[in-house]
Amino acid sequence: MRTVTYTQILRETLADALRRDPRVFLMGEDIGTYGGAFGVTRGLLQEFGPERVRDTPISEPAFVGAAIGAAAAGSRPVVEIMFMDFIALAADQLINMAAKLRYVYGVSCPLVVRTPIGGGRGYGATHSQSLERLFTGVPGLQIVAPATVSDASALLQTALAGADPVIFLEHKLLYPLREELPEGLPPALPFGRAxxxxxxxxxxxxxxxxxxxxxxxxxxxxxxxxxxxxxxxxxxxxxxxxxxxxxxxxxxxxxxxxxxxxxxxxxxxxxxxxxxxxxxxxxxxxxxxxxxxxxxxxxxxxxxxxxxxxxxxxxxxxxxxxx
Amino acid sequence: MDLLTCHEQMLTIRRFEEAVERLFREGRIGGTAHTCIGQEAVAVGTAAALQPQDAVTSTHRGHGHFLARGAEPGRLMAELFGRATGYLRGRGGSQMMMDASIGFYGANGITGGSIPFAVGLALDAKLRGTKRVALCFFGDGAASQGVFHETLNLAALWKLPVVFLCENNGYAMSTTASRSLAHPHVADRATVYGIASAQTDGNDLLAVRQTVADALDHARCGHGPFLLECRTYRLSGHSRGDPREYRARDEETAAWQREPIARFEAYLLAQKLATDADLTARHAAAKARIEQAIQFAEESPLPDAASVAQGVFA
Missing domain, CATH: 3.40.50.920 (Rossmann fold)
Incomplete structure (x- = not known):
């Protein structure tokens, strides 16, 4: 057994996917050397290099849209939106493109958008919101919100192996959460089971x-x-x-x-x-x-x-x- | 694509779009559609320069792009008729078309919406090390979307194999380019991002084909994105039922003098690449092809309404 945090298990799960599947790559603001605003991707640049751990300009519509295109072509992009508040900038791409690919076009879009939500840290009105309600009513998007360390990995594994877009919510106060877990990753967990x-x-x-x-x-x-x-x-x-x-x-x-x-x-x-x-x-x-x-x-x-x-x-x- | 095939393709598009306008007037199809009469040389000249592995994204005015890339007129027409045999079984309609098997990734009906998508196709190609180039059609209207600028920056930064092709037809719906663009040449936006660019006469099929081929070569050889502006004119209204009150009939009459098909026919005849009889035969063939497409669509079954909520997820 070992003690592992929510942040750490997310990182390990992403690293595992990057190791096993050459189609997986990460994209987002300051996810490389900086390791992401909450440190989830820290160290991944060193192991996987800048082609697969891509720092982006501050252009959410462009890099989310690009991730959708890459996913439609067969890649498996994992995008980090630094705060869920910023997803508003990319809402067009998620609502009008990602959510429609399967139903309208019959095309897979294996895209995972990871994003921190929630208050409790005094970040103010545009860095603290829980905006999942804006997307739950858009058919075609799966909304995942793990509350434990083992679920964070188990559900992220399912998201990474899926064929349709996932918005993956990580509450900021959960990042330091600790759990006693066996070595390795917990088994994946299907969506839709409370x-x-x-x-x-x-x-x-x-x-x-x-x-x-x-x-x-x-x-x-x-x-x-x-x-x-x-x-x-x-x-x-x-x-x-x-x-x-x-x-x-x-x-x-x-x-x-x-x-x-x-x-x-x-x-x-x-x-x-x-x-x-x-x-x-x-x-x-x-x-x-x-x-x-x-x-x-x-x-x-x-x-x-x-x-x-x-x-x-x-x-x-x-x-x-x-x- | 040889020159006579190019001619045939332009005619197919023209007859298709004329049929679409007529079918709306007759109430035989519903919803909406945006036709590209006058812009056929851009679609066909581009398709003639593309390689089979290349990927294309389109716009809401995309019937021509799709037909030139190899769409079957019958299945495209069936989509407009909302039939089960349509490309997307009636789920897409005119503005949402896609057939990944021929590298056509269509559009989503949001002006500029496909621009970052195209860059994603190019990113995928780069990560896999394929020789695919993504070509992104967009209009002068989409050039005013913020995502266009963001995407140019991103593509230049990552040196992605993508050609941004601005089909400047002079109008964003009813708004003239001169009233929506602070600077008239969209291609000049390339300069600040350090992207190669060119402008060409979009009504000159040979010029389009050559310029697009050069742009594709540039991107394919690893030199990064290319921004190409093809200047053309939308002889159609914006969409069905557009009375075109925002422009003078004189302006349209003058534009018809520059339309691409007659111009290309004059070239074919002058170069003795075709005879009057050849051209007449091809006009008849295009007309028949579209009549067949309409018949195919009208005789096709409706999609199954009982399955309407299915297929949202895999």
Whole structure:
């Protein structure tokens, strides 16, 4: 066994793909010598050289578009968008090209776009957003959001071996996460299978990415009060494991969906609706949502903290839910 | 592609596009389409210079590019009719065409959207060490997209085998190039990125063929990208139902005097490369080919609506 971080396992998984498949190459801003803004690609330039670990100019539409073209021609590009906020610049290429290649043209686009999301570091309104909601409604894009070290590798391996575009979300607060794992990489994991983080009978807490550790801590707080909450980690938003969601909702009858982004138009609404459509007859209380308020995420520590859901606010919601 | 085949291809495109406009007027096809009447020499001159392994990206005005690259008129027409036999089984329509088997990567209906895609094709070619060059058609309108500049910079920086071919037809929809370009020559954008460039008369088939061949050689030999501007004129309106109120009929009449097909025919006759009878026969053949294409499309089945949501992922 060994202790490995989220950052490290991502790096090892990328290195493994680069070693095994000559079609794989990495592209992004400052991913070479600098190693990426969060250090995920550190050291890869030295092993694989500048042709396969390509620093790009600050031109998201150009290099994301180029990655899509290269993928359509048979390469397997892995693009890093330094902060998910910057994906807005490349949204045209992802929405109007990558997402359409399979359905309209019948062409494979094995593209992985890795990008850090989320607040908690005081980076301000344009370096902290969780913008997955902008892409979950674009058929053709898979949205993956691992919350653990082993899932980060397992899901990235699946993304790297796939035939269609993936937006791979890495919450900034997860990078230092540690896990005890055997040597080597964990086995790959298919998309569309939610993880039951802990079992419980009183309520279901649904979360993804950076909200999963908060939900887990909330469950611990609640357990100390005698409230056994079940925590589900979506792992992938598209495809969504409706079956596991519904099974848990039927079991507990009470559901809270937690989302880091603002409340209105969030993916939590989709999750809640899927559960309601399939399990309304089993619900003992209206489904609740906990999300950030509908404002841009401010920079000051106390203001940011006032926006983001955390273990305490999740526990408070669950207490109200089971009352 | 020999000269008589070039002539035949230009005629096929012209008759195809005329048929498209007529079919819209008659209500036999729907949606939208952008025809390229007057621009046939750019499409055919380019196709004549390309090698089989080369890749092409196109624009929303791409029927001519696709036909010149080897598309079957029947399957292209069937796509416009929304039939199961269309290139994309009705899922693409006029602006979204692709057939990777002939190196045609089409367009996505977003002006300038295919420019970085073409650079990706070139990057793939470079990483694999193939002798493929990517050729990217775009218009004077797309030259105003930010991604065009970004992509020129990227391609120059990485010395990629790509030819950017600006089909300057004078109009971005209704906006004249003089009202959308601060500097009239798109090719001059190459200078600041250190890219080789040229301008040519896009209505002169032989000039296009030669200039494109030179540009492809440049890119294929590892000298990096090439920016080529072909100046032509969009005799058609922007799309179906465009009343062309933004330009004078005199301007169009003058432009018809410079249209590429009659001009090329005059050359063929003067050089004794063809007789009047040859040309007449080819006109008849092109007309018949398009009539067959329409018949094929109209007789083809509709796509299966029950499978409409299938095939989003592999």
């Amino acid at each position: 993880r039951v983080v802990c079992e419980g009978r009183r309520a279901t807490i649904v979360a993804w990415s950076g909200m999963v550790p908060q939900a887990e801590r909330a469950a611990e707080l609640l357990a100390a009060e005698g409230i056994q909450a079940e925590v589900l980690d979506l792992r992938t938003l598209v495809p969504l494991d409706t079956e596991t969601l519904v099974a848990s909702a039927r079991k507990t009858g009470r559901v809270l969906v937690v989302e880091e982004g603002p409340r209105t138009g969030g993916f939590a609404a989709e999750v809640a609706c899927r559960i309601f459509e399939a399990a309304h007859d089993s619900l003992d209380a209206p489904i609740r949502r906990l999300a950030a308020p509908d404002c841009p995420l401010p920079a000051a520590r106390n203001l940011e903290a006032a926006c983001l859901p955390n273990a305490e606010s999740i526990a408070t919601e669950v207490r109200a839910l089971v009352r």
